[in-house]
Amino acid sequence: MSAQPRTELLQIPTPDGQADALAAFPDGGGRHPGVLMYPDGFGLRPTLRALACELAGHGYFVLVPNLFYRHGPAPVVALPPYIGAEQRAEVFARVMPLVAAHTRDRALLDADAHLRFLAARPEVAAGPVAVTGYCIGGLQAVRTAAAHPEQVAALAAFHAPVTVDGPGLFAELTAEVHFGHAASDLTPETLAGLNRSLDAAGITHTSEIYPGTVHGFTMSDTDAFDPAARRLHWDRLLPLLARALPTA
16 A cells, blocks of 8 residues: 555535535555445445555555535535444435435436546546445445546445446446455345346456445444455455556
């Protein structure tokens, strides 16, 4: 891993206004492969900054947009430092209306803007990018990769509802794919059906249940966090990116 990355708070022009975002990238100049990282339903916050910085430390320009910018800058919802059982119901009551309002049409509109922004950044290398995401952000990553197959070379989604739009969406993918599922989110039988759909679409992929995990296992500010599973997530994500987006 390289030195501590540089971070910037940015504004991304979209047809619906300015979307705030965080960028993390290696300090010291140069151009780096671009990665669009979508946050989970709790939004852009310190734990997403930590994930972006860790990934940027491996040589990538990482852009983390605020999915809910139409409702205000991040944090759109004030969150406690730690989301445990006692806080979860109250936080979900405030967050879920934002998730529901972020429709597929809005997601695709924003994806266009995010990819244009990445392509225009002088720190981002020319060529394809990767998209990754967590929870609802994983679904947005799938939608982005399917809508822009010519630009997205790698797709990774973690504890994400990747089949919400139906398996037909997979036919639009050309990226290499990794899906890391929580054990609480789907059964082995459901996983087998999902993987048959990926096979039928001719997608190069890995798709697996991370043992013993619950939804949200990558997020260190929640009681779902599983350190071993987050390490496994890096063990899957970093080789995928290295194959699709080699760094200098």
